[in-house]
Amino acid sequence: MKIYCVGGAIRDELLGQPVKDRDWVVVGATPEALLAEGFRPVGKDFPVFLHPRSQEEYALARTERKTAPGYAGFVFHTDASVSLEEDLARRDLTINAMARGPDGELVDPYGGQADLAARVFRHVSPAFAEDPVRILRLARFAARFADFRVAPETLALMRAMVADGEVDALVPERVWQELAKGLMEARPSRMLEVLRECGALARLLPEFDRLFGVPQPAAHHPEIDCGIHALLVIDAAAQAGHPLPVRFACLLHDLGKGVTPGHVLPHHYGHEAASERLARQVCERLKSPSDCRDLALMTAREHGIVHQALQLRPETMVKLIERCDGLRRPERFVAMLDACVCDARGRAGFEARPYPQQQHLLDALAAVRGVDAGAIARGLADKSKIAESVHAARVAAVKARPSDKDTKIDSFSAGERQ
Template sequence: MKVYCVGGAIRDELLGLPVQDRDWVVVGATPEDLLARGFRPVGKDFPVFLHPASHEEYALARTERKTAPGYAGFVFHTDPSVSLEEDLARRDLTINAMARDEAGTLMDPYGGQADLAARVFRHVSPAFAEDPVRILRLARFAARFADFRVAPETLVLMRRMVDDGEVDALVPERVWQELARGLMEARPSRMLRVLRDCGALARLLPEVDRLFGVPQPAKHHPEVDTGEHLCLVLDHAAATGQPLPVRFACLLHDLGKGVTPAPVLPHHYGHEASSERLARAVCERLKCPVDCRDLALMTAREHGIVHRALELRPDTTVKLIERCDGLRRPERFVALLDACACDHAGRAGLAGRPYPARDRLLAALAAVRAVDAGAIARQQADKARIPAAVHAARIDAVKALGRGTEVPVGAANDT
């Protein structure tokens, strides 16, 4: 029995990156051999075991055969005769198909070390085409390793997979899992670009794909293209360390601009309503978590009015906070402002400009929450007047911050 450390741990070690997790492959053994050594079985589809001390995953060397469309249509074969090279051959990319034995010797039968040096994502074998999840994984790796490029032959293979309908067989839960992980990488825009280059974005997120090529006013958006704006917004969210709900809200905030009728282009007045409708459809299709869904819908609906915060009347500001449930969920209202700040910063050459709308609404939120609704209620003889009295007190609290003069929709900066 021989044991090898494989996959991402070897890749990251060679790149000089911290190794978070280690996976191991066992060659020349049976499940009974590992059970006898105290390993605990955890694999459903093929034999995977947890080490009795380290709790790291050890998998028996295996081969696989495609039996049905989609990522789940495989039959796995494990046997003591399966070699390390056969096991590595089933992996997605050459940079993930390297191993080290217990003596520290590097095993690299498919040229992963050379592709690391050249900064290239290259598939190990034509078997790459059998698993559509690999398209999502490669796109996610592109978001993590932003200086890597996709090998031309791999991109051709990915396009063929899309044309053959393999991507259409992906279940929503797996799409969401890989999308969420990609959004949390250093350059989420790279994930979108790789998916778009191979045609997968149009199949998985057509609402996002159609933003590319849609113009915006150059006065406020030097990058002009709405898709390019989205990429800048996502990368700013990553650069500022935003959590997943904020990054997902950034992804969906402008979907309505992809369906703006020609007479309204390039200003997209009133696109927020369409953005919310389309964002809701995406959330339902992906079955995303509730916190991500709620913030995405709120950001799509409200980002236009948030950008105009300095011009809003106090009563409009209070209605915004109440509509967004900012009194009970202040942390989510702050997340809305963070998503809008990323939207504001996601403009070519304008990323460093101040965003006073966020400070204004944070101050308004604090002022509104400081109103003692209980004390106001005790002063009211007519209980039916309590809600109106509390609302009026909140407006007065915002007025004390300084007056705004509301302007028509579209007159403020369009971000």
């Protein structure tokens, strides 16, 4: 029995990056032998065991055979005769198909180290085409290792998989899982670019894919293309270190521009309502978590008016805060403002431009939350006037804030809401 550390741990070690998790492959052993050593079985489809002390996963060397469409249609074979090279051959990319033995020697039968040096994603074997999840995984790796390129032969294989309908067999939960992981990487735009390049984006996120090639006013969008703008916004969210709900909101905030008149004319009046409708469609299809869904819908609907915050009357600001449930959910309102900052700065040359609308609305939110609704209610003889009186007090509190007219200079203006 021999034990090898395999996969991502070896890749990250060779790249000089921190190793978070280690996976182990056991060659020349049986389930009974591992049980006798105190390992605990956890695998459902094939034998995987937890180490009795470290709790790390140890899998018996295995091979696999495709038996049905999709990512779940596999039969796995394990026994003591399966070699390490056979086990590594079933892995997705050469950079993930390396191992290190107990003596420290690197085992690299498929050229993973050379591809790491060349910054190339290359499939290990034609078996890559049997599992559509590998398209998502490769795209996610592109978001993590942004300077890597996809080998031409691997890209051709991915395109053939899309054409053969393999991507259509992916279940929503798995698509969401990989998409969410990719959004949390350093350059999530690379994930979307790779998916688009192989044709998978049009099948998985057609609402987003539709944005590419759609123009916007060059004065407010030097990048012009709606799809490119969306990529810049997502990367701005990643650069700012925002959590997944904000990044997902940035992904979906402008979907309406693919269907509003701006796809013919360079203006997209009313795209917010269309964006909300399409964002809801995406969330339902992907079964996204409620926190991601709610923030995405709110951002899609409200980002245009948030961009106009410096020109809004106190009454309108209070209505915006109430409509967004900012009193009960202030943290979500703040997250929406974070997404709007990314939208404003996700434009070529606008990356460091001031966005005073954020602080303007944060101050308004603080003023509104400072109103004691209970005290107002207790002081009213006519209880039917409570809602009206509380609302009026909130408007008055926003009006009473110190003037911030000077912050409007050189800011992201109302004319740039597109």
